Amino acid sequence: xxxxxxxxxxxxxxxxxxxxxxxxxxxxxxxxxxxxxxxxxxxxxxxxxxxxxxxxxxxxxxxxxxxxxxxxxxxxxxxxxxxxxxxxxxxxxxxxxxxxxxxxxxxxxxxxxxxxxxxxxxxxxxxxxxxxxxxxxxxxxxxxxxxxxxxxxxxxxxxxxxxxxxxxxxxxxxxxxxxxxxxxxxxxxxxxxxxxxxxxxxxxxxxxxxxxxxxxxxxxxxxxxxxxxxxxxxxxxxxxxxxxxxxxxxxxxxxxxxxxxxxxxxxxxxxxxxxxxxxxxxxxxxxxxxxxxxxxxxxxxxxxxxxxxxxxxxxxxxxxxxxxxxx
Amino acid sequence: xxxxxxxxxxxxxxxxxxxxxxxxxxxxxxxxxxxxxxxxxxxxxxxxxxxxxxxxxxxxxxxxxxxxxxxxxxxxxxxxxxxxxxxxxxxxxxxxxxxxxxxxxxxxxxxxxxxxxxxxxxxxxxxxxxxxxxxxxxxxxxxxxxxxxxxxxxxxxxxxxxxxxxxxxxxxxxxxxxxxxxxxxxxxxxxxxxxxxxxxxxxxxxxxxxxxxxxxxxxxxxxxxxxxxxxxxxxxxxxxxxxxxxxxxxxxxxxxxxxxxxxxxxxxxxxxxxxxxxxxxxxxxx
Numbered sequence: 001x002x003x004x005x006x007x008x009x010x011x012x013x014x015x016x017x018x019x020x021x022x023x024x025x026x027x028x029x030x031x032x033x034x035x036x037x038x039x040x041x042x043x044x045x046x047x048x049x050x051x052x053x054x055x056x057x058x059x060x061x062x063x064x065x066x067x068x069x070x071x072x073x074x075x076x077x078x079x080x081x082x083x084x085x086x087x088x089x090x091x092x093x094x095x096x097x098x099x100x101x102x103x104x105x106x107x108x109x110x111x112x113x114x115x116x117x118x119x120x121x122x123x124x125x126x127x128x129x130x131x132x133x134x135x136x137x138x139x140x141x142x143x144x145x146x147x148x149x150x151x152x153x154x155x156x157x158x159x160x161x162x163x164x165x166x167x168x169x170x171x172x173x174x175x176x177x178x179x180x181x182x183x184x185x186x187x188x189x190x191x192x193x194x195x196x197x198x199x200x201x202x203x204x205x206x207x208x209x210x211x212x213x214x215x216x217x218x219x220x221x222x223x224x225x226x227x228x229x230x231x232x233x234x235x236x237x238x239x240x241x242x243x244x245x246x247x248x249x250x251x252x253x254x255x256x257x258x259x260x261x262x263x264x265x266x267x268x269x270x271x272x273x274x275x276x277x278x279x280x281x282x283x284x285x286x287x288x289x290x291x292x293x294x295x296x297x298x299x300x301x302x303x304x305x306x307x308x309x310x311x312x313x314x315x316x317x318x319x320x321x322x323x324x325x326x327x
Numbered sequence: 328x329x330x331x332x333x334x335x336x337x338x339x340x341x342x343x344x345x346x347x348x349x350x351x352x353x354x355x356x357x358x359x360x361x362x363x364x365x366x367x368x369x370x371x372x373x374x375x376x377x378x379x380x381x382x383x384x385x386x387x388x389x390x391x392x393x394x395x396x397x398x399x400x401x402x403x404x405x406x407x408x409x410x411x412x413x414x415x416x417x418x419x420x421x422x423x424x425x426x427x428x429x430x431x432x433x434x435x436x437x438x439x440x441x442x443x444x445x446x447x448x449x450x451x452x453x454x455x456x457x458x459x460x461x462x463x464x465x466x467x468x469x470x471x472x473x474x475x476x477x478x479x480x481x482x483x484x485x486x487x488x489x490x491x492x493x494x495x496x497x498x499x500x501x502x503x504x505x506x507x508x509x510x511x512x513x514x515x516x517x518x519x520x521x522x523x524x525x526x527x528x529x530x531x532x533x534x535x536x537x538x539x540x541x542x543x544x545x546x547x548x549x550x551x552x553x554x555x556x557x558x559x560x561x562x563x564x565x566x567x568x569x570x571x572x573x574x575x576x577x578x579x580x581x582x583x584x585x586x587x588x589x590x591x592x593x594x595x596x597x598x599x600x601x602x603x604x605x606x607x608x609x610x611x612x613x
Binding site: 063111119129134289306 | 416419421424431548588591602603606
């Protein structure tokens, strides 16, 4: 009986916290400057990206070093649609981009799903790098290194334009909340459980009768889709896409976010994305050498906080909560 | 239309590039085969070798010295990294992540020391100039790369097959615990392997410097090429790495000649075909 009361109290506490977070997120544009709203928008986009990677990394145990491939595909599809082919409707473009990314995920998934461990890592990395090279060299379509600009002329069909940072923030927020909910549900579902099983011991999971290849394939596709979503949203936010969308810097950054934030818990990537992105922006305001500090962070986290900072934070929080509620 | 002599020149270029790829891939393959970790920083060691080469050649004009210096510096950094960082990580994934962090750190270090501009050197005087092949001039240095690459391949093969250390390494690839049980210090061996891998990468960086200029960011491109070679050739097999690198080198070179805009595509296609037909590479472990 006491156990149940404890659980209910914890659940209520959790929902209060969530409600508070949501209210804050809704109010932020009115509390922060436009620059900070833009920053927060970027953080939300990176969170979606990081959560998508974690589905693969933290829950299925597949380390993808080329997740930017999907991110870039989403971004470039938007760019091509709006800049080259002149489609201005935001929703149409987003839908189209998502479909493209799903197709790409199926294609790339087919190539990589049979590999594991280091091979998977190398393959995903190499594939993303090749898309990067393609976007640089296919000058006629992608404008090479210069990238494609002018994306934010699009129309949303609501009483503001994409270029309006505050207005766009709310759209991103909607996508963010949607993505978080969907990903959370997926992870908690039986499907998610099987993924965890694959991570822990694939052979045993297979022995239990699950077609692990098919599960991994779907994990890749879902993961890639959300990454592409993030990329598409980022394209609209930035107004310009460059080959860096596909680049290893992007892949590495999102990987760092997941590792640093914590890959075994849902909130890990959220934390990691916020901290790493804000750190990067702050550091690059002072110096161009923002790589090394992030590298050092990665090294420190791997050596001393292996499960990610978020994991230990949550554990500490849980323990303190037990002390309080248990009395 | 493409003429025969163009094809021959492109093929030779491909072989030369393939040999450079081999030197890059061999170190990566060695580390991966024995230590089962992906040395993400492999490209960084290459780049460091290149930068050192530029510095040494500018000061002393001595290419041999540059080769030595590049190898030593890369090797020392590799040794230090393995000894003080990687050894502390319990799992393979952790070590991979550590090498990943190393890239970021080395990247900024390179940028700090050498700046952001690309640097190159000229081929050493003895190997400069060009030689007539099928009526066209072909750089002697590229022929030299082919010779050097083959020598390295031969050297590595002899090392692996004919020396005691090579035998230990081969045994370690198959069964590390048994090797340890035989009384061999696995930890020191791991450090040695990693250092050799770094040495090879630094060596490749110096040798490659006359044809590929070094700049911050090159490490990723080199790493990608190394990965592609390993995926195609298979891990754990030196002949595999050789075949893989030649295949990629030729694909790249001929691709640039026959279908200029899409040579990258063709490399992806080759990799994809190999992946579909033989997921663990053309030559599997053994």
